[in-house]
Amino acid sequence: EAQVTQNPRYLITVTGKKLTVTCSQNMNHEYMSWYRQDPGLGLRQIYYSMNVEVTDKGDVPEGYKVSRKEKRNFPLILESPSPNQTSLYFCASLGGKNTGELFFGEGSRLTVL
């Protein structure tokens, strides 16, 4: 089954404690991306990657890092989480340059105390 898998789905952490949200897709997609969803703001793009070792900033990259060492995985790293990073995070992948549909993971709800 084609899917994008995120872990953890839920996490409560404290300010400053580094954490990583993993994202893996089994569709051999080149493009992957991270979004955060906040009430009234919709989904905002954090980072995206068009292929292995190619990453670029989205609209809200501050406080986040990503890496793309292999095609299937695109982890989101919060080196020093702060309360304003409390949010619902989605990872997504896209089949090709002109394939419109984004395949989304189920979301990871992160709370930073």
Added chain:
Amino acid sequence: AQKVTQAQTEISVVEKEDVTLDCVYETRDTTYYLFWYKQPPSGELVFLIRRNSFDEQNEISGRYSWNFQKSTSSFNFTITASQVVDSAVYFCALRAGGTSYGKLTFGQGTILTVHP
């Protein structure tokens, strides 16, 4: 920079009413893609439709229809004879074409509540 605006933050209707969700976009690209996604209370994002900038045909899928008008930069979504199961947050999104295809911008979302 590209932008997507969904002017309606919340809409409340009674079952069987028709409802239209508005979406207006801004982009400098001549090639771009527009989408609608549904987010039911369970939280997942469900793809509904994609429309290319060079294809202004409207589309109907069951009770759903989409009206794409480049002249007004709008991509509106209509649900005919709404049902309680249509209650969700609906997002309109824009993706650039060409070398900027990685940038995807979502609107703020419209919360639709359909009452029995």
